Amino acid sequence: MKDILPRALDQLISALEDIEKKFGIKYYLVGGILANIYSIFRITQDIDFVVDINSKNLDIKQYISILRTYNFVPMQDWEQAEIIASETKILQYFDQSERVKFDNYILDKFDRSRYKRIGPISLKKRVKETLFGIECWVASKEDFILSKLVFGGWQDFSDALGCWLRFKDYLDLTYLENISRDLGIYKEYKLLKSGIEDPDEYFNILKGL
16 A cells, blocks of 8 residues: 555646646545645545535546546446445545545535535635645645544544644644634534544543543
8 A cells, every 4th residue: 555555646746737727627635635734644545535526517527537637446337336426425446556545535525414515614714735745735734633523533533633733833833723612613613622632642631522
């Protein structure tokens, strides 16, 4: 996986950068792969990212027709992928070696749940970072923390805490304060900045709140 993941990422970013240049479809990476630059290094088996096709008035079928020109491999077939994505707003497919899975989230600006609202929020603040030697658009440190607090599993809280401890002196605290309140995760954010350094302690206290 050490060499496979960077190769898969290189294929993905080359395609996404080309798609953004040709079609204006913005993207940014999210999820566990960003722990390698924002939190504590860990191996991940997939790469998560978000695309905004709605701003370009494209539907999922049209977007898939674009993807099919970049040598990605669908989990079953593209027709089935389209059916599933129409319901879930997630496309799943592999790199050309079929070793790394891509979870391709379709930005949904109309779903008002906090799980979907974090997408458009993060798009506005996306930043360029270098990951495995590859420059690409990613969620900002602040939005990495916020998204992890939104989804709320133990690994999510561990990633958020790791990012907070590494970068707390450089984060936009006003932004974190405001958006955490807006998304209804202020208690999670407040606990994060309380001085806790152990993810187990953080998770156990949060369950009791």
